[in-house]
Amino acid sequence: MAAPQRARPWLLLTHRQALGLMLLPYLLGLVGLIIIPALLALGLAFTQYDGLSLPRWTGWRNFTLLFADLRFWAALKNSLFFAGVAVPLRGLGALALALLLNPPRQGAGFYRAAIYLPTVIPDVAYALIWLWVFNPVYGPLNLLLINLGLPAPVWLVDPDLAKPALSLMSLFQIGEGFVIVLAGLQTIPREVLESAALDGSNRWQVVWHVILPLLTPWLALLTVRDLIMSLQNTFTPALIMTGGGPYYATLFLNHLAYEEAFDGFRFGQGAAILLLIVVISAALLGGLWVLIQRWGDQSDD
Amino acid sequence: MTKNQAPSGLVHQYAPRRPKGRLAFHVFAGSVALVFLLPFVWMIYVSLQTPGVTLPRGFEGFSLPNAWHNYARIFEMLPLGRYLFNSFLVTGLAVPLTLITASWAGFALTQLSARWRRRLILVSVGALLAPLTALWLTHLVLFTWLGLINTYGALLAPALMGSNPLFVLLFYWAFRRIPVEIFESARLDGAGVWLTWRLIALPLVRPALLAIGVLTFLSYWSDFIHPLLYLKSQALYTLPLGLRQLQQLDQTQWPLLMAGAVVMTLPPVLLFLIVQHYFLQARWFSAIEH
């Protein structure tokens, strides 16, 4: 379709060229800041690199060493636990709260801000707050439980409880997902949302059959992001609160990668763990994609 | 909350009209909100304790803390005012830049042929997988070579590309909701991609714009790693680094750390309060129908 000529210079570009120009900053950044560095860095996974001399090619050795280390298996289990438990719960929480608080009503604004608030608290402060909350003797959580006559678990000391404790912590920081789902809900025609808000059994049907499918891309994006972040990012709380303990119960893959690289001067090993994280993320995402395709939705991709 | 006019004539406030339903909502939502507020409330409580004393154990001594001078103190101890300004500067530049470049890319994605679109989306999702820790070393070398170390250029470089493939994809999906006819009629009217993007597409995705603006703000505001790696002069430091310095005080000085954390938490929250107000100002989608 030829556009009529105008005096403005950039319309002399064809439609395709203009689009290309629009994409250019993103593409440049994508290739230059993400793809190439990632390939380079992940290539390190097959070398031995201590940062002090040049990398030395060692093939699969990093991986064989890794698979023989019990810390790796502990970290793998922990990361998968977190991805499998915390991520769905967070997604559900964000979805439920967004559905609840999307309609404009009095006070909803403050409620929304309250939900968003924990996400905004700096990591360090957030971890320290929860460290105190989970204090087995002096923390408010256990004091409350004792007052209610319930058993007071030793949260961060018992290896079986430490991960659930960290998952609980992360459930409060769903602000980002919350915002994304809210934005997604904005794109749904109001009539649809209104019919969902009416009483009656109709409501859940509308939510399940109409709203959720429309929200699918947003939910998918949110889950993808959360999954990736949880595999790559969870270690500040663990670092501050438990140091990866007790006995590796809260050691996560990215924490291990960081330690190998910087404490051990083994950047190659660290890169190997990162590569594994990428592979695992991709596998999980692939599985997720299959699930979504199966579930079927109206907005195709 | 302003009440928006409904073109279709339906009552805008579609909450259940029974007062019992409304009460139930407030009770439920209110309690949820309260629980979410607790960490922040505790943060403020600790920030108002007198530093140097062992932190209160248990619920004993719930006397009203009043060490307001902690807030003044942290500004004296560190050039926190400077850090605050720097954080605003960096974030204030990063957000518009990101919104522009990410929405460009997202919009362009909708206009591409199906084949290219699919490829680019796949690559973008793949790029999401790249772990940050793997990238920093190459970035450090690259920015050193470009002479961007110790400048905000290094911090803002990602903003020039939309900051994160996630934002591009979010914009893509937001733009996708706009009926194709609108773009076609715009094209017939002679508008090029730039005009279409600016005058037609953008206004129609205001919720996404606001949402991504908020996410970007938070992302740059709380970023600790990149300033740590790239900034060497203290005059350029941003707030997260200042907080890190406060963190290194020993345990009895935590009230000061919490005071710093409160200072750091407030701007994003205020921003969110303002923005979410606009989220639901008007129903943008139905506005399209006219």
Next chain:
Amino acid sequence: MKSSRPLLIKLIVIQILLGGCQAAPTTQQPPPETVAPATPTSNVSFMIFGDPAELQAYQNLVKAYDAKFPGEKIELIHIPDQADYRQRLAADFAAGTPADVVLINYRRFSVLAEKGALEPLGPYLEKSPLIHAADFYPEAILAFQWGRRGLMCIPQNISSLVVYYNKDLFQAAGLAYPSADWTWDDFLATAQALTLDQDGDGHTDQHGLGVEPTLQRVAPFIWQNGGDVVRIERSVWTRELALDDPLALEAIRWFVALQLTHHVVPNAVDEEAENSESRFLNGRVAMYLNSRRGVPTYRTITAFDWDVAPLPRKRWRRSGVLHADGYCLPAVSAHKAAAWQFIEFANSVEGQTLVARSGRTVPSLKVVAESPAFLDPAAKPLNSRVFLDTLPHLRMLPRVTNWPDIEEIANDEIERAFYGQADVVEAIHAAVVRTEEYFP
């Protein structure tokens, strides 16, 4: 109890998190034949770790240096947390931009020395008019020698493990202060007498002892029992830990029993609720095992009187474990001459005296260690002589290249056994097996 100090304002204002005078490319620069004279505006960056109290000492040092050599500015880079410090160090070395002078512990400098990342300071020391190798305690010098490369770093301190004790609690229990000669049995009995349930609620309110369950803390007890940390055959360290040998195991069992059987040390839950050092600072733990590092912090205690005692002995052996940090010069530094000038000053009588006054170090210079700067009769701990008396008995931990990893794994296992989360034999055996691959 800590009192807030206006000094903190100064400290933190001056400190900088990151440093490096220049962003050098990742390839190493060849050492210049003739070092360009340090220009008046050149900055020598000096990276250290430590809490604010330790930082103060280095601040004074830098100030004195700046006063003595006007125009030579030292850029002090302070990384408070030791773990952060190590990671910053690795990152800086990898990026080719380490600070010009770095403080490194002798247990951790091996990988840097091995790869030639450090400039050997032996030749500089030989040529120095100000300081000489003979002025230092030989144990300190030995800790930083690396095979044929000779002396790599200049040792700053030569501390060891001692027992800090709360005199008021001893008096309250009617106990005599620890003698210089006390045995393991005396030690245990004392700790037991000081572990009290004061309000009768079945929960121990005061513990007799606080100690970190790490290899570094257990090592002296292993040596005292006649065991070894790493098996030595014909004066050569072999390729595995010797912790499961009978004598070493016996010592470890005794150590673990302090918590597990006798409960004189807080258990895992109590430790999580409030750590031992905090308890000691607040008068809830009577004795605490630590090196000299704790002194600046303990000097701020006002609620009770305290002092130090040597580690208890087993029969005639009094082994102690060496703690030493050294000033090192990265090989890629572009300011070697200026950096050496600072290192020289820092380890001269003047420099070491300044740092010693903070209480942080046991000086490696004999003259300073015997002087009032360290043995000040008015500064706590009054019994500082203890640190000097144990010097002849100090032993080093092995300095193999991956020692930090080995130590960390051993620590994890020892901690597990200490808190009863695993059987001692099983845990120690796991430690030996898991660390095998890290030995060169």
